[in-house]
Amino acid sequence: MKRLEATLYHLCRLLLGGLFLYAGLVKADDVGAFARDVANYRILPYGWNYLVAATLPYVETLAGLLLLVNRRVRPAALVLGGLTTIFMAALVSVIVRGLDIDCGCFDPGGEGHTPANMALLRDAGILVLIGLAGWLRGRRERQL
Amino acid sequence: MGTDWRRIVLEAAVIFFLGVALGLSFNFRLVMDAFTGSLPASPAGTEEASAPAGRYPVPVTLEEVRQLLDEGAVAIDARAEELYAEGHLPGALSLPLGQADALIDSVLRKVGKDAVIVTYCSGYGCPDSFDLGVRLLEGGWRDVRVFEGGFPAWRDAGLPVPEGGP
Numbered sequence: 001m002k003r004l005e006a007t008l009y010h011l012c013r014l015l016l017g018g019l020f021l022y023a024g025l026v027k028a029d030d031v032g033a034f035a036r037d038v039a040n041y042r043i044l045p046y047g048w049n050y051l052v053a054a055t056l057p058y059v060e061t062l063a064g065l066l067l068l069v070n071r072r073v074r075p076a077a078l079v080l081g082g083l084t085t086i087f088m089a090a091l092v093s094v095i096v097r098g099l100d101i102d103c104g105c106f107d108p109g110g111e112g113h114t115p116a117n118m119a120l121l122r123d124a125g126i127l128v129l130i131g132l133a134g135w136l137r138g139r140r141e142r143q144l
Numbered sequence: 145m146g147t148d149w150r151r152i153v154l155e156a157a158v159i160f161f162l163g164v165a166l167g168l169s170f171n172f173r174l175v176m177d178a179f180t181g182s183l184p185a186s187p188a189g190t191e192e193a194s195a196p197a198g199r200y201p202v203p204v205t206l207e208e209v210r211q212l213l214d215e216g217a218v219a220i221d222a223r224a225e226e227l228y229a230e231g232h233l234p235g236a237l238s239l240p241l242g243q244a245d246a247l248i249d250s251v252l253r254k255v256g257k258d259a260v261i262v263t264y265c266s267g268y269g270c271p272d273s274f275d276l277g278v279r280l281l282e283g284g285w286r287d288v289r290v291f292e293g294g295f296p297a298w299r300d301a302g303l304p305v306p307e308g309g310p
Contacts, residue, residue: 031171032269035178039266039296046296050178050268054171059163066159075155079163082156 005136010070012133016126017067020080024061026107027053037104041090042097059083067133077134084127091120178268201263201277201290206301209233209262209291217260220251220280222272223295231305233264233298238310241265241272244279251310252285260287267294 027034035053038044044052059079066076087105094101094116103119114122168175204212213219219236221228228238239251255261261280265272277288291297299305 028167028170031174034269036266036269039269046267046300047175047179050171050175053269054175055164055167058167058170059160062163062166063159072155072159074152075159078152078156079159082160 005139009133009136009140012129012136013067013070013073016077016080016129016133017064017069019126020060020064021068022064023106024057024059024064027104028057028061030108031057033108034104037102037108040099040101040104041094042099043090043093056083073137074134077130077137081127081130081134084123084130088120088123088127091116091123095120174268201274201281201288203292204262204289206291206293206297208289209264209298210303212260212262212289215260217262217289218255219291220261220263220276221295222263222265222276225310227266227295229307229309231299231307232295234304234306236264239276241276241279244276248279248283252280252283255285257284257286259285260289261285262289262291264291264294264298267296268292270294 031050031053034057035050038052039046039049060083063076063079066072067080091103094103099116101116103114103116105114105119105122209217209219213233213235219233221232221236221238222241224240224242225238228236228240232238237251237255239247261277263273263277263280265276273290273292273294277290280288295305
């Protein structure tokens, strides 16, 4: 049982870490295109789209790295959980307003077009994984 | 012995602000330009800067665009027609990049090859205005500028944005 739990924990954190590291790096690589993706949501004032585009990828990258190297896992998971919750709120507002935009989750300006409802579903899955990783980490720390 | 939430939240805040600081340090210029609505006239080290003169449209700032339009320059909106209809620069012509080849002659039939043309789209990071500018230069128009702040910079400066279709 303990081994199953350990495997599940490492699987969760590696998957999430790799996912956010990738998401952060591809967006940090093309801040301008990502800023346009953010602007497409039509939520933030003009300059703020660029502020988000300039900083968000680095937060994702940093937290993803921490998950990968198995350090500060719960704080990193909290950061990513908070971000994912905000993403989901933004996606809900996109659906409510009926905007047809790319979610801008990964490769900015890429060919892919992930509709908001699919992205929302995916984010919900990610949020579950984040919660699971944080919870399992807490259990491990208490057992030591 | 419960979860040490205070420590976790504190460390999460550190991670978050560290990431923000990193991002800002790498992209400080871009963010500043976005907030002040101006781009440096000749972005050093970019492809445009190293390209031979005359083949690429010249970037202009918000102030320069206002002055050029006052002096009779022609603004051309490279965005989709729906976006144009929701609001555009006063007097701008609509020429979406995707339809440029089909529409260029009819939209620009009254614009002389010596006219000053300013293209724009959805702001920094939107390449359409630049690409349209290149297309116009290839089409024989000699003085083409690109307003990289685009529609968002114009609107956020509180300048008039008339609505309506092309």
